[in-house]
Amino acid sequence: MSTGPISIDTPVRFAAKLPEAADVVVIGSGVIGVSTALYLARAGRSVVLLEKGRIAGEQSSRNWGWIRQQGRDPDELPIMVEANRHWRQLATETNRDIGLVRGGVTYLAQTEAEMARYADWVPHAQSQGVDTRLLTRAETAALLPAASKSYLGALHTASDMRAEPWVAVPALAELAARAGAQIIENCAVRCLDIAAGRVAGVVTEQGRTAAPEVVLAGGAWSALFLRNHGVALPQLSVRATVAATTALPEVAPGGMADTRIAFRPRQDGGYTLAAGGFHELFLGWDALRALPKFLTQLKAEPFGTRFLPAAPKGYPDGWRTPRRWSGEDTSPFEGQRVLNPAPNARKVQQLKHAFAALFPELPSFEIAQSWAGMIDTMPDVVPVVDRVAALPGLTLGTGMSGHGFGIGPAMGRILADLAQGNAPGHDLTRFRLSRFADGSPMRLGPAL
Template identity: 70%
Template sequence: MTFPISEQSPVTWPGPHPDHADVVVIGGGVIGVCTALYLAEAGVRVVMLEKGRIAGEQSSRNWGWIRQQGRDPDELPIMVEANRLWRDLAARTNVDIGLVTGGVTYLARSDADLERYADWLPNAKAAGVDSRILSSREVAELVPDMSQTYLGALHTPSDMRAEPWVAVPALAGIASRAGAVLVENCAVRGLDISAGRVSGVVTEQGRISAPEVVLAGGAWSSLFLRRHGVHIPQLSVRATVAATEPLPEIHAGGVADDRIAFRPRADGGYSLAAGGFHELFVGPDAFRALPKYLTQLRADPFGTRFLPAAPRGFPDAWGTARHWQDDDVSPFEAMRVLNPAPNAGKVAALQRTFGELFPQIGPVGIKAAWAGMIDTMPDVVPVVDRMAQIPGLTVGTGMSGHGFGIGPGMGKVLAALVTGGAVGHDLSRFRLARFHDGSAMRLGPSV
């Protein structure tokens, strides 16, 4: 399978969908797929609907890191469970998803970096994660032949990686075999609401009656919810990734400093990305949500580049419809797969920086480059919550660039929320009301 998945990728699950279900899951990214999987395993009649392709958006465009390191302390227990679940799921498919335990390493170029890493370390200890601080000498031994000397690093040996454009479709296969009905190329235009609560969904193919709906729509979630009077301060930022041609092995795990992040891929090349850099297309939602993001902007004023307007059809583009009827073609059908162009200048910079960091490997050829839209929240942690305004609706969105790795853990949490089962984790940090009830903004850790 080529990377990333796009609208040109073949449809694997054409449908049609049934007329009735116990639960409808909206969104075929890693969160939606895993939610459907665990609902099916619980004996629930579940239908998962994707407007384009399973993993067509950020779920096949991310770095492929499965990391516990640097997580918000409230996310970390879910991520520790996800780490275990990934191993279990990889063993349940005959597809090689590229799951490798290579560790994750954050390099320190300053004393401030080391201080931030040390401040986070007690979270790892509390969760039983094997993170530790490396000395400058240990960094040189772990990742040899770098042209730059680092003061130290934060390192988590048990962290993993996988090939997302292979892994998420493989998880969809497991969900299907467990009994979930998966349908691609089928947009949900809106919720069907009766007597103030969910009674199903209206799709481009017709209605599905269901008493429960899970929205895992990624970058499209805010647009979908706004139509139903639920306002969520979610924005989407563009992140660019480049894939190199095959290169000599440098290091088996994921590595990042403040300029570049890299990790080996199964094809012998490396995935490169800019550490801590993303781009926001300014649109109506950006203006509405700005007050909620002031704390984040003050903490990292140079981490976001602002662009004047999103391309036509993007969720927060100025011309994207905010209101439509159930028998209208929705914005979700108008753009089946959100496929932003990569930042060409950033790709060239990544190529140059990687070559300068490892001059002994010779010329760095770029095989491909792509971008994805990361759904993010003001405090850099997701919304995972039952919607009090609309009984029967559960939302899991705003994973803030953490979704691929934590996907199985969050999918299991969402399935438990819907069925009333034991969630096993404290979700108070992820409630939607935190943005409206006067709670102080508490940013996730900037590591």
């Protein structure tokens, strides 16, 4: 069984024949696209899911594996509560153990200011019936008896979960295929097929598929895809580094984080480690264009981003990545099948030392593997989930800002309903595409 991210070297699992027509085409097979295809197929729609590389090959197999309600933007929270229900049900329907565990999520506080921020969020949880509560110093110490550091308290949600993303998302794809979705890996969508001013299908490297509805769930590639069609999306992608330890005794029951390190137990007995609040941005044309939109976020967290001068060749915001092409041209999506950024080696060693220092009684351990992923993020740290007015027939679900794995099944259900013209079941005003152009003030999601 795989214990780490999916890559271009992962064998192709889905190779359906490209159909001439479908009710809906879904572009991108991360957790959002896979879940969308699953719920469309279960609704009886003919749906084809197209992936330029591998199922869950990018951020959907490279994330922390947290399925958390805690700390969500208040407008995301009802959707996340729904997602928790879906995860519990879907885990019973797969023929794989996806590692779903209810271990809770805990944010550890070292200062009164952190405790105050956590206390401010508790009413949002209470309004949705989520079991979040503040822990005292003694309760926090009891939760982490082996920790060398004393914490002032914590924010804790016992009902939050975790799963192994590199197992879970392909398992959902198998459910979608069994429900009738046609899934094709190694088949890049070059562009939309537009007729009479609206979506008529897609043009892929294997040919055309006619469809009156298309869902774009392209993750870090969404802004590049839309720009080719004249639609501006102020989305950037940041690199986040993750590491996995060798097997260790249990020191924490679930996902935990302080200002230096985040960690959670793994199904293989090790721990996944990551740096909370740290990421790296490769500068490019989109970064320059979108800078004014991101100023509010940068001012709120001025030291959370490290800037790098240039992305690797072929990345979505690379200096030489094409911004315009036709359906007859080889697209950037064919040149870079799977984003596989190198992890920050220095950060990996810092994570190892921080974890060892926090739990000094642990036996000696090694980093079994490390990796990085490109997180698609928006200026206000909440996604875009909307119909694209400029391209009738196109539904957009992107910019999950590092929150996509846990909320994925519910977002997929919502996108499936939007593509069918159904009510989404939640207020999506916060996630409208037009908020970046209609003069609305930038309102950041909670920095929790």
